[in-house]
Amino acid sequence: MAWDTDLTRERLLTAGVRQFAKHGFAGARIDAIGADAGVNKERVYRYFGNKEGLFQAVLASQLAGLLDGLAAHGSGPAAVGNLAGAMFDRCEAQPDLPRLLAWESLELDHAVGIDARRPVCAGVAASIGSATGSDHEAATQALLSIIVVVVSWTTLPRLTDAVAPGTSGAARRAAVVAHATAIGTSLTLDA
Amino acid sequence: MAWDTDLTRERLLTAGVRQFAKHGFAGARIDAIGADAGVNKERVYRYFGNKEGLFQAVLASQLAGLLDGLAAHGSGPAAVGNLAGAMFDRCEAQPDLPRLLAWESLELDHAVGIDARRPVCAGVAASIGSATGSDHEAATQALLSIIVVVVSWTTLPRLTDAVAPGTSGAARRAAVVAHATAIGTSLTLDA
DNA sequence: GCGAATTCCAACCGTATGTTTGGAGATTGG
DNA sequence: CCAATCTCCAAACATACGGTTGGAATTCGC
Structure with missing residues (x-):
């Protein structure tokens, strides 16, 4: 052997x-x-x-895999919604990923592999910026909100039980895409 | 003694x-x-x-305290943004609260005190529904997204380090209010 | 005011848990 | 082919941890 x-x-x-x-x-x-x-x-x-x-x-x-290769393709608010949808699908395919992200924040004092992760995040934020014509800061904050809305479907199931019991994955995905699109719309209008 | x-x-x-x-x-x-x-x-x-x-x-x-007494006062998207702002301030005043919410979801199989929490959530969701003229389902999903965007400032600090390093509480609050308002806008338009 | 019940603590208990050790099989270099 | 090196495991180790016990101090019922 x-x-x-x-x-x-x-x-x-x-x-x-x-x-x-x-x-x-x-x-x-x-x-x-x-x-x-x-x-x-x-x-x-x-x-x-x-x-x-x-x-x-x-x-x-694992953590790089959340955003790696993702981007807001095309332009307009729909590009932001599609990004959120793709991220949502990725989290459903790898449910361990969002939970690890949550544990990291709750249990560690410093982010792991931060130097490798930041450029990936910045790249995705930049794609949001160019899709919506918004500045770096606004796009970055939007990305942060979109990520947490996406991963929360996996990381906060008890909250879903309390707020929206019985919600299906498909229904939640549609809502997440709609909310990300709405954020994208506000970025487009502000710009 | x-x-x-x-x-x-x-x-x-x-x-x-x-x-x-x-x-x-x-x-x-x-x-x-x-x-x-x-x-x-x-x-x-x-x-x-x-x-x-x-x-x-x-x-x-503790967990009831996140939403208890909160509501989207008035009408229009700004009411939703103000709700998010009030929730954000509450979480900054009681930072233990969002973390307990996160631990509950990650470590427990069933939400605690669900029967007491659901009506509170439903009430806040209803206030969003009447402020935006949206139906129950859409308002509920919106509330869920708004809560996770608010609490993530406390529960996912390492994610913030990676995505938006150096963000101040005030800057994040403004972004959260803006994103909640955007969601409120989409609800208003859809209705 | 006195016996029963209650609150509280220091010390203890059994086990779970992260980590180490000693040595048996496998691999490598010459 | 053999000695040095490496991989791997079973067992052991020290301690941390959740939980219990016995008894002293305090309060309560009457």
Whole structure:
């Protein structure tokens, strides 16, 4: 039986994604991560140093994926709505991603991999700016609002239970696109 | 020295608010809550049963406060923007509140005190509906988006670091009000 | 005013948890 | 082919943690 160190590292990472997304940093258990990965938990320390090292590696590997390759294509408010829709679909395809984003903010004092993430964010914000003809600051704030509206469908399910019980994913997606479009409209008019 | 059971209960509750808001359910420590409250940690079990009992009591005591007494006063999109502004100010005055809301969604399977919270949410949604002339469903979805945009300023600080670094509270408040107003505008036009 | 009930705390308990260790199998270099 | 090196695991370790206990101080019922 040959050894594949890259594979064990990868297994630990994806198990970490699942476990940290579900339980957060404080709630996740190293034992459970090892079991989920199908390797001995001691491997975590050889590959990632300690629990926090694995957590940071997990966040660094996932969080860029929220915006990477996304943009407001075309021009006008609809471009902003479409961006939100694409982001929404991405979060439904990878539900661990928004939850990791939420845990990061609640449990860490500093954003992970910030130098790599900022340019991606700036690029998407710039695409909003050119689609709507708005300035950098306004486009950036709009992007921030759109992201939180999108990810909240995954990160704040209990709030949905309280405010809009029984909302379907499709209904929420339509509302998110509509609200992002509305924000895009206000940017277009202000400009 | 007289005994004041209501006071010790209250001390535990407010200490629980602080500790759970800061560290979440899994991350908070019963010892720390007792120390924060200035009473023996055993008191937690006499008054609230166990750690989860205290957590639920904390959530039940706080979460209603996000929307209680709030409404979209007047008519037109500005009423929606003002609602968002008032909600934003409330969250800045009580920063523990939005964080507790976030922990609840991430760590619990069921919303706490849902029967008491739903009517409050429905009332605020109705005020949006009458201010904009929109139907129940659209107003409810709008309220949901507005809440998440408001609370995210507190609950997702690392995301702000990545997307809009250096944003001041005042600048973010203005953006939130603008975006809520934009959503209100779209509701008004659709109706 | 006195016995029963209540509030409270210090110390304790059992276990869960992050981390380390020792050594057994696999791989590599020469 | 063999010694050094590396991967991996089972077991152990120290401590942190949620929860309990026994008894002292205080209050309550009468």
